[in-house]
Amino acid sequence: MKISKVYFNTDDGLRLIGLLHEPEDIKTNIVMISVHGVTSNCLNYRDEIIAKKLTENNIAYFSFDNRGHDVLNTYDSLMNMNYQGSCAEDVRDSYYDIKAAINCMVSKKFNKIIVQGHSMGCTKVVYTYNKFLENGENNILKYICGISLLSMVDVPEYLKVVLGENYDRVIEYLKIIKGKGKGNQIIAIDNFPPVKPNTILNFEKDSELDFFSYTAPTYKFEKLNNIKVPLFMIWGNVNELITIPAEELVDIVKRKVMNKKVEIDFIDGANHSYKNKENVLAEQIINWITRFYIGL
16 A cells, blocks of 8 residues: 555644555545544554555545644644643544545545544544534535444543542532633643543533443434444453443444444454454454445
């Protein structure tokens, strides 16, 4: 495969960078855009293996650094230095990043786009897709022909696990900080890297980013069920960031996600990052794509 750097700009003034992986000798009109999660970036082994498998099957792969890459970074936005990175990220701003990445790929003559998220990247993808629907952005939606979600996390539930008995105390402390007008001031909390209070508080229960409450018996997964294009969802079952066994989670999601072109599974022995299972993951992704996209 051939790899090239791609620079592109968001509507709110950030310049982002990504790596476009393309088949060596064949021009393709299908690309998968990869959206990373917390503290991650576009340079990881999992992306390399998935890109290799896809390009072998004449599908391009675009991994890019969204504004939440790594822990802390800065961007010159409209001549002002802004703190970014996972410690300072408002996940709702991923709308601008994903929209810009899609427009960038369209400008390169890709007209069939699969958007894939990993971990918090899944939250970014589902939120953004629903934002496109809410805004009536059919000029973007018409290019999206699939959504792939790797290790989606119920963030409010996971925060309760990470913070344990300190959860209520930490949330109350963050609200006090925010009430003093310091919601965007980077602070330190136990069991977390440096973080802005608003970054955590955006994920309170029943917020607009809380749409994967798989432990709630009557939860309907409305945001996921708004996705009408083919859908792929997968997890590991070792050190995964879920609070119930993977088998149970898969069963719940299979029963509640109504998409008629969905594949939902877990990989035995895989962890949250799919370390040492990257090839198995890549094979399952290409099998899903082949199942739904041959002939498009």
